[in-house]
Amino acid sequence: MTLRFKRAWRRAVGKGESLRPRARRSSRGVRPENIVWIFGTGRSGSTWLGSMMEGLEGCAMWNEPLVGNLFGNFHYFRVGGRKTGRQYILGEPYKETWLGPMRDLVLGGAAARFPEVAEDGYLIIKEPNGSIGAPLLMEALPESRMIFLIRDPRDVVASSMDARSEGSWLSERREAQRSASKQTRNPNVYVRMRANSYVQQIEKTWQAYRAHGGRKVMVRYEDLRADTLQTMKRIYSSLEIPVQETDLARSVEKNSWENIPEEEKGEGKKRRKAKPGGWREDLTARQVEIVEDITAPLLNEFYPHTAATRGAL
Amino acid sequence: MIRDAWRKVRGRGMLEETGGMRPENLVWVFGTARTGSSWLSAIMGEVGGYSRWHEPLVGHLFGNLYYERAGHRSEDAHFILGARYRELWLGTIRRFVLDSAAARFPGIAAKGRGYLIIKEPQGSMGAPLLMEALPESRMILLVRDPRDVVASNLDAHKGGTWTADLMRKGGKEKPPSLAESRPDAFVKGQARRYVRDVGNAKKAYDAHGGFKVLVRYEDLRADTLQTMKRIYSELEMPVEGADLARSVEKHSWEKIPSEQKGEGKFHRKAKPGGWREDLTARQAEIVEGVAGSLLRELYPVRSTA
Numbered sequence: 001m002t003l004r005f006k007r008a009w010r011r012a013v014g015k016g017e018s019l020r021p022r023a024r025r026s027s028r029g030v031r032p033e034n035i036v037w038i039f040g041t042g043r044s045g046s047t048w049l050g051s052m053m054e055g056l057e058g059c060a061m062w063n064e065p066l067v068g069n070l071f072g073n074f075h076y077f078r079v080g081g082r083k084t085g086r087q088y089i090l091g092e093p094y095k096e097t098w099l100g101p102m103r104d105l106v107l108g109g110a111a112a113r114f115p116e117v118a119e120d121g122y123l124i125i126k127e128p129n130g131s132i133g134a135p136l137l138m139e140a141l142p143e144s145r146m147i148f149l150i151r152d153p154r155d156v157v158a159s160s161m162d163a164r165s166e167g168s169w170l171s172e173r174r175e176a177q178r179s180a181s182k183q184t185r186n187p188n189v190y191v192r193m194r195a196n197s198y199v200q201q202i203e204k205t206w207q208a209y210r211a212h213g214g215r216k217v218m219v220r221y222e223d224l225r226a227d228t229l230q231t232m233k234r235i236y237s238s239l240e241i242p243v244q245e246t247d248l249a250r251s252v253e254k255n256s257w258e259n260i261p262e263e264e265k266g267e268g269k270k271r272r273k274a275k276p277g278g279w280r281e282d283l284t285a286r287q288v289e290i291v292e293d294i295t296a297p298l299l300n301e302f303y304p305h306t307a308a309t310r311g312a313l
Numbered sequence: 314m315i316r317d318a319w320r321k322v323r324g325r326g327m328l329e330e331t332g333g334m335r336p337e338n339l340v341w342v343f344g345t346a347r348t349g350s351s352w353l354s355a356i357m358g359e360v361g362g363y364s365r366w367h368e369p370l371v372g373h374l375f376g377n378l379y380y381e382r383a384g385h386r387s388e389d390a391h392f393i394l395g396a397r398y399r400e401l402w403l404g405t406i407r408r409f410v411l412d413s414a415a416a417r418f419p420g421i422a423a424k425g426r427g428y429l430i431i432k433e434p435q436g437s438m439g440a441p442l443l444m445e446a447l448p449e450s451r452m453i454l455l456v457r458d459p460r461d462v463v464a465s466n467l468d469a470h471k472g473g474t475w476t477a478d479l480m481r482k483g484g485k486e487k488p489p490s491l492a493e494s495r496p497d498a499f500v501k502g503q504a505r506r507y508v509r510d511v512g513n514a515k516k517a518y519d520a521h522g523g524f525k526v527l528v529r530y531e532d533l534r535a536d537t538l539q540t541m542k543r544i545y546s547e548l549e550m551p552v553e554g555a556d557l558a559r560s561v562e563k564h565s566w567e568k569i570p571s572e573q574k575g576e577g578k579f580h581r582k583a584k585p586g587g588w589r590e591d592l593t594a595r596q597a598e599i600v601e602g603v604a605g606s607l608l609r610e611l612y613p614v615r616s617t618a
Contacts, residue, residue, distance in 0.1 A: 065393040066386070070378045078377070079370060080483055089369040089413055097416045098409060105393065105405040112398055113390065 029111030035144040039131040041201040043159040044151035050126040055251035072133025131201040134208035151221035153295040158282035195294035333422040334415040337449040344455035345510035347465040354432035359560040372436025406446040437510040440517035457530035459604040464591035474577040504603035531585040
């Protein structure tokens, strides 16, 4: 790392700017502080939340760019002990040289895709399956805002299993890709795998959430289901984003579970049952045990009252 | 609209503020692991005016998501590496490489002279993206008979070998490998990896309009100095004959101490055709079945056992 790079980066970060502040100021792109990330994990209601936010004027949603997956999966899981090395492209000693291009990749991609929210609008980036890279993205874009959306891992696993069952909405897509689902071949192996990926994604999201010095909010899917409007108000208030209550109420109503046509809901559909605690009907006792064992620290942290049901089922 | 965004980005110097690293001074070595890329790049990195960047894995970073994990989303406009915004993200890849190279090798960047050899066999999956992002750069496609590559990997991944030592240095114990428990399955997996890496590197090589050279490991072993001269000549890079000869000599197989060579070691046997001693007939058949098309293309004379 050259001293020049280090100094330039520190100066820029100190002022809340990127390495290329002039370019950013004069651009008609999306303002980094108007980017709102939704991190967590798949099947936790991020599509629903994103749709309610997108429904408001001056808002757009970037649906799963996988930019977090691009960097996070590679950096945290594929390179092993090379992270601290000087040769590896995302090596810690050279962080300043790659956080800049990472930032530009997001801002450039946002500007090209969403010119309608340039300057004053808000861009919601729904990125549950890229949550593994949340710490890197939030470091590259410290001005942006963050929603940590969490759901009971047992419900997440139950929902993921349904999505991958034969004939479901996701299995049709998978069939096109010709990959046999582990859920069909061996359900318990799939449960274990999904619980592990839950832990990876939620731990990284939590890490990013704790480190983020900007505006942020943690939302439980269960609270969003119990009182959607109040929870949405809390989100906007915590993120300090102005919103008209009537507009918000309209968007909440429009995207409510009750307003989804019956034929689009149910088993095997993308919108399944939206029922917190539904895992009690969906998972076997053994599957519950597997999930609870793997996700125990997170269950204790975020769902302390129902963290372990072993023996109670 | 995308072209406008690209021009805006370019116009503001976002892409070309690269700390002075000139893309034409980059020389990529693609292929796959266990093809002699450490040896080749060590020879080149030793010569005056040349430096070596050892496996940045930038090709793996972008190639793995683009070709494997999210290959099905390439036409999706929301996907960060989506086809519609290709120019935009190729620009980012370009900056990624040039900024990182400049920070690591300020000597080459500052002078604007000299060459940086980027040894990237394990990032070969992303070679087409890298060469498209940096069309001025030079490329070496280093290939080796897939049966020897697989045999070398089979040896490397057994218990107690150099790969286990490497993991231990990184603070991890090497998990049990298929190389021991199910060698035929391991062989199949490695043959597929060969096809993925060398296949993509070959695609990049065929598409590349700049300076490039295809080198067979077997030729490099048979006459190292002559093959090295051919490499410099085809890449149109200057080299002092005496310097090159000295480096070739220094890195020759014979100069490696005996205790550092042999089974389970990083330097194993360096013997083209050694697969006949290392693989079972069934394993050779598996490799020929999976990598047959590349084998026939790259080794037309001796393509089957």
